[in-house]
Amino acid sequence: MSIIETIIDIPAEHERKVCGQFDSYLKKIERTLHVSMVARDGEIKVIGPDHAVKRAKSVFSTLLELSKRGEEIGEQNVDYALALSFEDKDTEMLSLDRDIICHTINGKPVKPKTLGQKQYIDLIRKKMIVFGVGPAGTGKTYLGMSMAIQAFKNGEVGRIILTRPAIEAGEKLGFLPGDLQSKIDPYLRPLYDALYQIMGADSYLHNSEKGLIEVAPLAYMRGRTLDNAFIILDEAQNTTQAQMKMFLTRIGFGSKVIITGDQSQKDLPAGQVSGLDVALKVLKNINDIGICRFSNEDVVRHPLVQKIVKAYDEYEGREKPERRSYTEHGKSGREGREQR
Numbered sequence: 001m002s003i004i005e006t007i008i009d010i011p012a013e014h015e016r017k018v019c020g021q022f023d024s025y026l027k028k029i030e031r032t033l034h035v036s037m038v039a040r041d042g043e044i045k046v047i048g049p050d051h052a053v054k055r056a057k058s059v060f061s062t063l064l065e066l067s068k069r070g071e072e073i074g075e076q077n078v079d080y081a082l083a084l085s086f087e088d089k090d091t092e093m094l095s096l097d098r099d100i101i102c103h104t105i106n107g108k109p110v111k112p113k114t115l116g117q118k119q120y121i122d123l124i125r126k127k128m129i130v131f132g133v134g135p136a137g138t139g140k141t142y143l144g145m146s147m148a149i150q151a152f153k154n155g156e157v158g159r160i161i162l163t164r165p166a167i168e169a170g171e172k173l174g175f176l177p178g179d180l181q182s183k184i185d186p187y188l189r190p191l192y193d194a195l196y197q198i199m200g201a202d203s204y205l206h207n208s209e210k211g212l213i214e215v216a217p218l219a220y221m222r223g224r225t226l227d228n229a230f231i232i233l234d235e236a237q238n239t240t241q242a243q244m245k246m247f248l249t250r251i252g253f254g255s256k257v258i259i260t261g262d263q264s265q266k267d268l269p270a271g272q273v274s275g276l277d278v279a280l281k282v283l284k285n286i287n288d289i290g291i292c293r294f295s296n297e298d299v300v301r302h303p304l305v306q307k308i309v310k311a312y313d314e315y316e317g318r319e320k321p322e323r324r325s326y327t328e329h330g331k332s333g334r335e336g337r338e339q340r
Contacts, residue, residue, distance in 0.1 A: 004053050008044040008060055014067045015039065018060065025063070025078045029056055032082050055085045062090050069097055076300055080114060083297050089115070101143070102150045105200040110146045116298035117143060123290035129248075129257045131236075131280060134294025135309040137301035140260040141234050145194040147258070148230040152212075157230040157256065159212045162191045164234040165243065166217040188215050191234060218243055227252035236261035236276040238268055244275025264312065 010018065019026050019039055026037045026044070035048030035056045044060065046053050059081045067073055077093075084090040096118055100109045112118040117139055123130045124147050132140040148160045192215065195204045207213045218239065233239075233247055236259045251257055261276045268274060283289050296309040 002050050003048065004050050005045060005047045006053055006057060008046065008057060008064075010039070010042055010044055010064060012042055014064060015042070017067045017073050018063045019044075020073075020075075020078070025073070025075070028075075028078055029059060029082065033059075033085075059085050059090050062093055065094055066097060071097060076113070080297065084115075101146045102153075102198065104198050105196075110143070110198065112143065113139070113300045114298040116292065116294045117300075120292040120294070121147065123292050124256070124258060127290035128255070128288045129251070129259070129283075130290040130292065131276075131283075132258060132260045132292050132294065133263060133276070133280065134292075135262055135264065135296055135299060135313075137299040137305045137309070138294040139298070139300055140294065141190065141232070142194050144232050144258040144260060145191070146198055148232060149195075149198050151230050151256065157254070158228040159214065159230075161226060161229050161231045162188070162195075162213075162215045162234070163218045163221060163232070163247075164188060164191065165236075165238045166219065188217070191215050191232075218247060221247055221250050224250055225252045226250050226255055228254040229256075231255060231257045233257070233259045234261075236279075237263050237266045237274050239275035240268070241273055241275045241278045244279050248279070264316070 020028075023039060026039060029035070030037050033048070033052045033056045035046055035052045037047075037056065038045045046056050046060075048056070059078075062081050063073055063077060066077065071077070081090045081093055084093065092115060096112050096114070099118065099121065100111045101121065102110050104110060112121050116134075120130070120132055120140070120143060124144070132138075132144065134140065145162070148157075148162075151157050152160050192204075195213070195215075199207075204213060208215075218233065229252075231251070236244065238261075239247070248257075259276070259279075263274070263277060266274055280291060284291060296313060299305050299309055
């Protein structure tokens with residue numbers, strides 16, 4: 001294994017952004033790729049095995065190009081570039097930067113940050129119904145809302161309908177005071193938050209009063225036909241099989257539908273089958289329906305969230321074989337007793 005050395009030039013105005021505070025990003029690249037990196041006088045010296053140095057140079061060049069385009073480099077960018085580098089795909093991050101969906105009320109661009117998110121956006125553009133399935137923090141709802149608002153602003157749809165099942169997350173909330181809107185607002189708050197951030201509170205209230213934007217519990221969809229609308233069903237893992245079928249059969253002409261859910265976070269009663277699980281099996285071969293499955297690599301919240309999701313995936317992966325082995329052992333024991 002040959003040890004080589006290479007030099008990367010870095011403009012002074014980008015050095016702090018790309019290297020991180022106290023060179024924290026450089027240290028992360030060093031630990032992950034097993035190279036040595038020294039930043040000095042507008043240059044970074046990289047020393048290590050041939051393949052590792054080439055990989056580090058590619059990752060660093062990708063981050064530098066993103067910084068030159070005005071992107072704020074965060075730990076998530078570094079982690080994702082490193083993960084892609086092992087598949088020789090880190091340069092594909094640069095194509096994500098060009099796909100701007102819309103801007104928030106503060107002027108911040110909304111765009112995909114991972115290849116999984118890019119696939120999700122492309123499916124929404126091509127398909128009539130799209131399922132976005134995966135762990136928390138992957139942008140399923142937020143990107144869906146961005147696409148809905150942009151389609152509404154462009155006149156592609158006449159209204160936006162946002163819905164989610166009103167089910168407690170393992171807690172009994174009891175009798176909530178206030179009118180009907182006050183009772184259902186806590187369940188729908190994440191949808192309002194995204195609307196306010198992208199559209200602005202005044203614009204939302206104006207369009208809501210005109211009936212052009214509607215936020216409602218899933219139960220209120222029964223008996224309606226939804227034409228010329230962009231419809232988002234959030235937290236779909238908490239739908240029953242009957243509710244999911246009811247929702248899917250509401251769709252009318254000129255409509256587009258996004259269904260999001262995290263199959264690992266069901267709040268249904270024990271033994272209740274999730275409508276999302278059934279729908280993914282039943283509808284997987286229908287041409288106009290797209291299914292995008294996110295992984296923990298697509299998590300764009302704090303990097304710790306990505307580690308938490310990965311840890312739970314590994315834990316649950318170990319638990320399943322143990323439960324199956326326990327069940328089979330118990331069954332064989334019962335069968336033996338019955339034979340005797």
